[in-house]
Amino acid sequence: xxxxxxxxxxxxxxxxxxxxxxxxxxxxxxxxxxxxxxxxxxxxxxxxxxxxxxxxxxxxxxxxxxxxxxxxxxxxxxxxxxxxxxxxxxxxxxxxxxxxxxxxxxxxxxxxxxxxxxxxxxxxxxxxxxxxxxxxxxxxxxxxxxxxxxxxxxxxxxxxxxxxxxxxxxxxxxxxxxxxxxxxxxxxxxxxxxxxxxxxxxxxxxxxxxxxxxxxxxxxxxxxxxxxxxxxxxxxxxxxxxxxxxxxxxxxxxxxxxxxxxxxxxxxxxxxxxxxxxxxxxxxxxxxxxxxxxxxxxxxxxxxxxxxxxxxxxxxxxxxxxxxxxxxxxxxxxxxxxxxxxxxxxxxxxxxxxxxxxxxxxxxxxxxxxxx
Ligand code: FES
Ligand SMILES: [Fe+2]
Numbered sequence: 001x002x003x004x005x006x007x008x009x010x011x012x013x014x015x016x017x018x019x020x021x022x023x024x025x026x027x028x029x030x031x032x033x034x035x036x037x038x039x040x041x042x043x044x045x046x047x048x049x050x051x052x053x054x055x056x057x058x059x060x061x062x063x064x065x066x067x068x069x070x071x072x073x074x075x076x077x078x079x080x081x082x083x084x085x086x087x088x089x090x091x092x093x094x095x096x097x098x099x100x101x102x103x104x105x106x107x108x109x110x111x112x113x114x115x116x117x118x119x120x121x122x123x124x125x126x127x128x129x130x131x132x133x134x135x136x137x138x139x140x141x142x143x144x145x146x147x148x149x150x151x152x153x154x155x156x157x158x159x160x161x162x163x164x165x166x167x168x169x170x171x172x173x174x175x176x177x178x179x180x181x182x183x184x185x186x187x188x189x190x191x192x193x194x195x196x197x198x199x200x201x202x203x204x205x206x207x208x209x210x211x212x213x214x215x216x217x218x219x220x221x222x223x224x225x226x227x228x229x230x231x232x233x234x235x236x237x238x239x240x241x242x243x244x245x246x247x248x249x250x251x252x253x254x255x256x257x258x259x260x261x262x263x264x265x266x267x268x269x270x271x272x273x274x275x276x277x278x279x280x281x282x283x284x285x286x287x288x289x290x291x292x293x294x295x296x297x298x299x300x301x302x303x304x305x306x307x308x309x310x311x312x313x314x315x316x317x318x319x320x321x322x323x324x325x326x327x328x329x330x331x332x333x334x335x336x337x338x339x340x341x342x343x344x345x346x347x348x349x350x351x352x353x354x355x356x357x358x359x360x361x362x363x364x365x366x367x368x369x370x371x372x
Contacts, residue, residue: 025176028311030265032178037061038335039146040211040238041154042260043270046170047139050075055100057090061145062263066090068111071098076111077143078131084118089129138256142241147337152211154237159254159274166285168256168272171297177307179239179259179267180332185303186234186242186257187215187324195299197221202232206327211238213331215324239335251288252276271300 044058050067057080058065064080066089080088082102087093092103099108099116108117113128132143133150138157144150159165175182185191189201202217215234220227230248237243242257258270275292277285316325 023309025309026311029309030176032180032312033314034178034180034336036178036261036264037145037337038179038239038261038332039337040240040335041135041142041144041150042240043140043142043256043258044077044260045075045141046272047075047136047141050141053095055090055093055095057088060260060262060268062261064088064090066093066100067141068095068100069098070111074111075134075136075141076113076131077134077141078109078113079129081129082107082109083115083127083129084125140256140258152238154241155235157243157254157256159276160256160272162274164279165254165274165276166289168274169289169293169297170270170272171300172268172270173300173304174262174266174268175304175307176265177267177310178312179261180329181307181310181312182259182267182269183236183239183242183332184325184328186244187328189322189324190319191303192219195302197299199227201321203321204324206324206331208327208331211334212236213328236331239332251292253292269300269304 042060044060044065045056045067050056050069052069052073054068056067058067058077065077066080067075067077069075078100080090082089082104084102084107085104087102087104089100089102089109093100094103095101096108099110101108101117106117106119107115107124109129110116113131115124115127118124132145135142135144135153137154138160140160142154160168187204187206189204192198192201196219198219198221200220202219204215204217207214213236215236216231217234218229218231220229228248228250230246230251232247233245235243235245240259242259244255244257246253246255253276254274256272256274258268258272260268260270262268273292273296275285275288278288318325
């Protein structure tokens with residue numbers, strides 16, 4: 001069974017997604033012209049969720065996956081199904097000497113995916129389970145999707161391991177939307193007024209730099225009885241990782257926003273909010289976290305509710321101040337797999353250690369344009 005990482009604890013404080021999931025859906029709300037797995041780095045686990053000696057089941061990119069640590073503690077993320085007879089290595093599998101052992105007939109696979117042991121065989125069969133390039137830093141385990149070895153890296157996020165910041169508020173939600181539209185949210189100027197309570201849309205300028213992009217801006221919002229000015233600096237690292245640094249009189253925080261395709265209809269957004277401890281009044285940190293949870297997490301749920309039912313507008317009708325979405329789409333297009341047959345999905349045995357074992361997923365169909 002794929003492990004569900006959705007730990008939406010908001011039901012307890014009355015902020016869960018509500019009952020809109022049962023509302024009728026227009027099929028166009030699941031149709032996108034872009035492939036659902038853009039190429040790049042995605043964080044699929046927090047480091048402390050992957051304990052040595054344990055096999056963790058995951059489900060991302062439309063496939064069952066497992067994660068485990070090798071003898072040197074190095075993290076591996078690989079396909080979940082055993083090439084021998086198809087058992088799910090995360091369902092009853094265990095780690096033995098840093099290799100994952102299949103629960104059905106005892107074959108073992110190392111962190112590079114290759115079979116290292118098969119009971120009753122003179123030598124291990126030359127087979128392997130597919131997988132991904134993996135990196136681990138900033139308290140996160142990242143995997144890379146794409147037909148080639150990664151050509152860029154996600155920079156470290158110092159706040160994630162700094163004693164000046166509280167342990168993160170960790171909030172995960174799922175929505176029926178493409179991850180690109182989750183990212184478009186940060187440059188959608190006008191929604192800041194309606195969803196996030198800001199007095200006017202912020203002025204935004206996206207500055208692309210290869211697979212990275214930055215946005216710097218300011219906003220004013222009312223918290224309790226005060227109008228507070230804040231700055232926010234956004235750092236995008238490819239299609240799945242974004243760091244937002246907010247500085248204001250009341251609160252300074254760094255948010256790591258992780259957007260990851262679950263399957264061709266569902267995307268995950270995991271937000272890790274690191275609140276800076278007030279240096280003179282550190283005992284106020286729990287109170288700040290409580291207020292922030294009530295304010296910000298409810299706003300995210302409002303967005304999820306909208307995302308679940310919106311359709312993709314290939315040519316949205318944008319007002320003069322709404323430049324962000326267009327700029328974001330231009331930048332984001334570099335991560336969409338090309339149809340060029342010169343860059344096929346991985347199929348060769350030599351790709352075993354670095355690549356998924358299945359070809360790239362098909363695109364979702366696109367319905368004909370509908371007059372608006
Ligand atoms: S199915 Fe895994 S060892 Fe047989
Ligand atoms: Fe938003």
